[in-house]
Amino acid sequence: MAAVLAFLGILFVSMVVALLAAFQLGDFFGANSEFPLVIAGVMGFTVLALGVFAIAYTLTRRADAFTVAVLILAVLALAPVALPGLVQKIADRSTIPYTVGIENTHITLELVIPALLAVLVQWGLVRRRWLRDAGEEELTRWPWITTGAAGLAILNPFGLAFLQATWKHSPSDLIWQFTATVTAVVLGTLLVMAWIECYIRERMLSRRHKEPAPSHHAATPS
Incomplete structure (x- = not known):
């Protein structure tokens, strides 16, 4: 159940x-x-x-x-x-x-x-x-915090608008350089966040694997 x-x-x-x-x-x-x-x-x-x-x-x-x-x-x-x-x-x-x-x-x-x-x-x-x-x-190595942050940053009207404006590159679009720069900075930041989070999770996993398992025959206090 x-x-x-x-x-x-x-x-x-x-x-x-x-x-x-x-x-x-x-x-x-x-x-x-x-x-x-x-x-x-x-x-x-x-x-x-x-x-x-x-x-x-x-x-x-x-x-x-x-x-x-x-x-x-x-x-x-x-x-x-x-x-x-x-x-x-x-x-x-x-x-x-x-x-x-x-x-x-x-x-x-x-x-x-x-x-x-x-x-x-x-x-x-x-x-x-x-x-x-x-x-x-x-505990896994997957960067869940960064994944959530990426979803919030991209799946909103502003994030989607910037992605769409960056994708639809037009020589006559005077603000394309601005939108492309913002999009690149956000995506780059998310990649760095993902790398840092994966590194931290890897260290945590390594530390936990090195810890001795708790003994099942520990003496009880008298």
Whole structure:
């Protein structure tokens, strides 16, 4: 029962993260009548991903299985990139004429980014619970703090606007140099943060591995 409640909690957290990302992207790109299909796809994939992790949690005896699972799910999350026909069917429901030709890219991003975030959240939480149940070290090298900071810095109207302005380089755009500089500084800062966090986590893991295991035969005070 405890495991069921834990997985329901993981599903809730990952679903919230994925939907927040999807709604933020949909709002930024001006999604319209096609957006319910995008939301349905994101929710369906989030449930499917947790089902895969639940199977791995039940059957595996090694934490490496979760790495295999997350890689497979990450590839599946990128399926809209390889299936333009599917994206086009969703785009056909759009009622905004001036987005014709670019809405496919928007829909692909609205599907892929939330799906990848859901997989990442589920991988971290399910793997941590499995390690805790197995009595193993649950600290990982993944820079979770930097990951959260990157999500907050990028998935907001200002962050997305700067990324879009930087990507759409135009010689006539006088402020492109400014937006590109800000974007480069933010991304560079996040990379440095990730490196520092990974280094700190590596040191913490090394220190913990060197610590002697507590004795089960310690004398009790008289």
